[in-house]
Amino acid sequence: MAAKTKKTVAETRKPVVIVDNAHIIYKVFGTGRQVTGRLAKGGLLTKKLRYREVHAIKGVSFTIYEGETVGIIGSNGSGKSSLMRAIAGLTSLRSGSVFAFARPTLLGVGAVLLPALSGEKNIVLGGLAMGYSKKEITDKVHEITEFAGITEFIDLPMRTYSSGMSARLRFAIAASKIHDILIVDEALSVGDQNFRMKSEARMREMRDQAGTVFLVSHSMKSILDTCTRVIWIEKGDLKADGDPQEVIDAYNAFTESSTID
Amino acid sequence: MDIEKFAAENGLKRVGARPSFLAYLKESWAKREFAVALATFTNASQNAQNRLGRWWLILTPALQGGMYGIIFGFIMGTANRPQHFIEYLFCGVFLFSFMQQSFTSGATSITGNAGLVKSLSFPRVLLPFSAAIQQFINLIPQIGLLLVTLLLFGNPITWQWLLFITAICLMLLFGIGSAMFAARLTVQFADLNQLLPFVFRLIFYSSGIFYSVENILSKYPIAYEIMKFNPYSSFLTLARGLLIRDYSVTATTWWLCAGWAVFLPLVSVVLFWAVEERHGRED
Numbered sequence: 001m002a003a004k005t006k007k008t009v010a011e012t013r014k015p016v017v018i019v020d021n022a023h024i025i026y027k028v029f030g031t032g033r034q035v036t037g038r039l040a041k042g043g044l045l046t047k048k049l050r051y052r053e054v055h056a057i058k059g060v061s062f063t064i065y066e067g068e069t070v071g072i073i074g075s076n077g078s079g080k081s082s083l084m085r086a087i088a089g090l091t092s093l094r095s096g097s098v099f100a101f102a103r104p105t106l107l108g109v110g111a112v113l114l115p116a117l118s119g120e121k122n123i124v125l126g127g128l129a130m131g132y133s134k135k136e137i138t139d140k141v142h143e144i145t146e147f148a149g150i151t152e153f154i155d156l157p158m159r160t161y162s163s164g165m166s167a168r169l170r171f172a173i174a175a176s177k178i179h180d181i182l183i184v185d186e187a188l189s190v191g192d193q194n195f196r197m198k199s200e201a202r203m204r205e206m207r208d209q210a211g212t213v214f215l216v217s218h219s220m221k222s223i224l225d226t227c228t229r230v231i232w233i234e235k236g237d238l239k240a241d242g243d244p245q246e247v248i249d250a251y252n253a254f255t256e257s258s259t260i261d
Numbered sequence: 262m263d264i265e266k267f268a269a270e271n272g273l274k275r276v277g278a279r280p281s282f283l284a285y286l287k288e289s290w291a292k293r294e295f296a297v298a299l300a301t302f303t304n305a306s307q308n309a310q311n312r313l314g315r316w317w318l319i320l321t322p323a324l325q326g327g328m329y330g331i332i333f334g335f336i337m338g339t340a341n342r343p344q345h346f347i348e349y350l351f352c353g354v355f356l357f358s359f360m361q362q363s364f365t366s367g368a369t370s371i372t373g374n375a376g377l378v379k380s381l382s383f384p385r386v387l388l389p390f391s392a393a394i395q396q397f398i399n400l401i402p403q404i405g406l407l408l409v410t411l412l413l414f415g416n417p418i419t420w421q422w423l424l425f426i427t428a429i430c431l432m433l434l435f436g437i438g439s440a441m442f443a444a445r446l447t448v449q450f451a452d453l454n455q456l457l458p459f460v461f462r463l464i465f466y467s468s469g470i471f472y473s474v475e476n477i478l479s480k481y482p483i484a485y486e487i488m489k490f491n492p493y494s495s496f497l498t499l500a501r502g503l504l505i506r507d508y509s510v511t512a513t514t515w516w517l518c519a520g521w522a523v524f525l526p527l528v529s530v531v532l533f534w535a536v537e538e539r540h541g542r543e544d
Contacts, residue, residue, distance in 0.1 A: 015271050020264045089277035090379070092538070098276040099268035103382055113376050116306040125302065128295035129381040157306070170380065 013065040016181060016212045017087060017104070022096035024057040024082050024236075056082040058236040059096065064214075064229075069207045071227035071244060072216040073251055079236045080216050084183045087214070102180035104214075105130075107171060115159035119150060119169055122158055126173040140176055147202075148172035149195065164190045175202045182206060183214040188222070200226045220248050279537045286530075289384040296387040299374075300395035318402050326354040333471040343473040348505045351410050353470035353497050359400040360436055360493055361461050366392040367440025368447050368454055371540050378540070385540040386533050389440035396440075397433050404429070411504055421503045428499050431522035435492065438525030445533045448540065468493040489513070492521040 028051055056079045064070055072080050085091040087098055088106035113122045123144050127137030145154045148168040150161070158166055167190045174182065188199050196219075203213045203226050217223055223230060223244060230247040232240040234254075240247045268275075280288070308315040330350050334342055343349045367389040371378060374388055412418070447453050467488070468474070474494055478485040488494055495517045502510030533540075 015268075015273065018264060018268050018273060087276060088382075089538075092277065097264070099264075099273035100276045101271075101273050104276065105382065107380070113380060114302070114306075114374070115376070117302050121298075121302045125295065125298055125377070126381060128298055129292060129377070129383040131292065134294050134298070 015063050016066050016068075016101040017064040018097075018099040019063075019083075019087065020061050020097050020099070022057055022060050022083070022086060022098060023055070023094045024079070024086055024091060025094040026054045026056055026082075027051045028054055056236055057086070057233075060233070060236075060238045061096075062231060062238065062241055064212060066212065067207060067210060068229050069203065069213045069215065069227045071223035071230040072214060072233060073218070073220070073223065073230060073248070074233040074239070075255070078233050080233050081185055083233060084185050084214060084216060087181075088183055100181060101212075104181035104183055105174060105179045106183045106185060107174045113158065113170070116157055118157055119145070119148075119154040119161070122169065123173055126170075127176070130174075130177055132177070144169075144172045144176050147175070147198070164192065164195075167191055168195050171199055175199070175206070178206055178209050178211055180210075181212045181214075183216075185214075185216040186218070189217060189219065196222065220252070224248065277538055279534065282531065282534055285384055285386075285534050285537070289386055289390075292383050292387060295383060296391035297394060299377075299387075299391040300398060303391075304395050304398055315402075318399050319406050322351075322355050322358060322403050323406065325358070326351045329354060329471050341472050341476060343476065344507055345414065345416075345505050346471075348411055348414055348416065349473075349501060350471050351407055352501050352504060353468075355400070355403045355407055356432065356497060356500055357465065357468060357470055357493060359396055359403075360432065360439065360496065361465070362396045362399070363393045363436035364439040364443045365454075365457050365461070366396060367443035368457060370440065370444050371447070385537060386441060386444075386530060389444035389533070390437055392444075393433070393437040393440040396436060407504075416504065416506050425500065425503045428496075428503055428518070431499075431518050432496055434522035434526055435496065435518075438522070438527075438529050441529035441533050442525060444540075445529060445536065448536050464491070464493055467491070468497060470497070490517065492517070492525075495521070 060083060072084065074080050082091060084106060086093055087100070088104045089098075090106060113126060117125070120141055123141050124134075124137050127140065127144075128134065132140070145151050148165075148171070150165050150169060153161065153165065158169070161169070167188065171184070171188060171191075182203075184203070188196060191199065200222060203215065207213055207226075207228075213226070215223060215226060227244050229242065230240075230244045231238065232247050232251050239254075240250050279285070308317070311317055313320065330347065334346050334350065370388040370392040371385060378385065378388075408422075443453075468491055469477075474488050475485065478488060495514055499510055499514050499518050502508045502514065
């Protein structure tokens with residue numbers, strides 16, 4: 001170990017996620033815009049419909065090392081979620097590539113599991129899908145319910161939950177397991193103060209157990225409290241990447257100047 | 262520096278790259294409990310929405326059988342009625358609806374579980390698999406009803422009823438294969454769901470649910486030979502031969518059914534795996 005620490009930082013730190021010149025371009029159909037030229041032709045099976053392209057991420061590159069908790073900031077619609085979905089392998093890149101040490105788990109906003117089923121059944125299903133055995137997850141149901149703070153509503157269908165409750169439950173399910181790479185995409189923004197502190201503590205715990213956490217948030221306090229590095233994405237470009245306080249200061253200066261204009 | 266090489270040296274893999282076929286099967290098998298739990302939970306929640314609850318699992322097919330029986334067995338004339346009509350019809354309606362539902366629910370299994378697909382990573386093939394299991398759980402009380410009907414109409418219990426268990430297992434495999442195949446097709450051709458009702462209406466009327474394919478096509482031997490390869494018709498022939506008196510099963514029917522039961526799931530799972538990255542994608 002002593003020999004290792006003598007080496008330079010770049011050599012000893014182990015990369016866990018590499019994003020290399022990533023471009024994400026969405027094709028959005030049904031906008032009513034007429035496609036002209038070659039694309040206008042095409043039969044039923046080749047499916048040439050009217051669409052427009054949205055360039056959501058324009059060549060972003062960074063390398064994340066073991067034990068880092070990365071905050072992702074930027075204004076609404078700047079491409080943060082697209083980038084996170086690409087890291088999780090849920091959106092394909094037009095060009096460039098993403099490498100990761102393990103399959104990242106994305107905890108996104110608004111994704112309900114199965115609205116018709118009770119909270120408890122959703123916990124069991126989520127746990128089984130994450131690779132727990134039936135017995136393991138049955139033993140954990142109580143703990144997860146407690147963490148989410150929804151004990152009295154656990155037998156109600158998830159469609160009856162408030163957005164805060166279902167976000168808490170989803171986080172509790174995902175956080176019951178130590179993930180190598182966990183991406184939390186604004187999933188905590190609807191939670192209350194108490195839950196925010198609990199979940200931030202859980203994320204720090206996960207980081208300490210060699211997990212990597214990405215946190216997308218508009219709460220600079222959350223980011224400062226949990227993250228060791230911050231990446232700022234603006235209109236699909238990587239605007240800054242580095243020390244949390246410095247990047248957040250730059251971001252705040254940027255947003256203030258644009259509101260004064 | 263070559264990023265790809267740097268990533269490989271540190272044990273990093275490309276995200277979104279599909280796993281090898283064996284690794285895929287292995288993970289699917291490891292998470293099979295998830296698929297079964299999804300099937301039972303979904304079933305329970307669907308049944309809970311009606312006043313009569315799970316009784317509809319028996320009532321719906323019984324009403325359907327009764328309706329077809331009255332229209333095609335009595336109103337439209339009795340000339341083409343096969344022997345032991347009620348047993349023949351119930352066998353056809355119940356088992357056909359299982360095979361049809363497996364296919365149609367498989368087709369919507371990915372889009373219908375968008376919430377799961379968005380928030381959890383698991384082999385997507387478990388969704389059509391689970392859809393078929395769900396239909397199979399629904400089939401079990403119907404088989405009970407079918408057996409009771411058979412006894413009421415004086416069919417003796419024979420050792421062939423044991424072979425019927427084998428036939429049901431083959432049908433389950435066929436159902437799982439259909440669901441995966443349907444899910445795979447909808448990836449390429451999303452409009453399939455609109456066409457399915459018509460396709461199955463066609464198969465329904467041509468598979469001999471309430472008439473005997475053999476009787477109707479006796480004048481057209483070539484057409485009859487072709488119809489033999491219709492898997493739906495084969496499975497119904499197999500079940501009837503085993504359960505209803507005066508009907509029998511040929512070795513050809515067994516081979517055809519076994520062939521479909523092995524071939525369809527195998528081919529479908531390979532085809533499904535080949536486009537794994539595309540399932541549930543939003544772009």
